Amino acid sequence: MRNEVRRLRAARGLSQQALGVALGVSRQTVNAIEQDRYDPSLPLAIRIARHFGLTVEEIFHVDDA
Template identity: 80%
Template sequence: MRNDVRHLRLGKGLSQQALGEALGVSRQTINAIEQGRYDPSLPLAIRMARYFGKVVEEVFHVDP
């Protein structure tokens, strides 16, 4: 699954640490999501999308 988390995070001028703190997860979790090594749980994906003012499908993209 691809995602736009890094692009959205940088667009807001946030560090991985700051985004993690805002969402209640570690910097390492944000890094793993951005690198595609970890797919977030549905509740976390929803929190991330809402944080950026998007719907989940605008942030996370399922590969065909």
């Protein structure tokens, strides 16, 4: 699964630490999501989407292949 978290975070001038604090997760979790090493739980994906004012589908893209 690909995602837009890094692009969205950078566009708002947020550090991984600041985004993690806002979402209630560690900086390492934010980094793992951005690196596509970790797929967030549904509740976390929803918190990310709400934080950026987008839908989950606008941030996370399932690779069909």
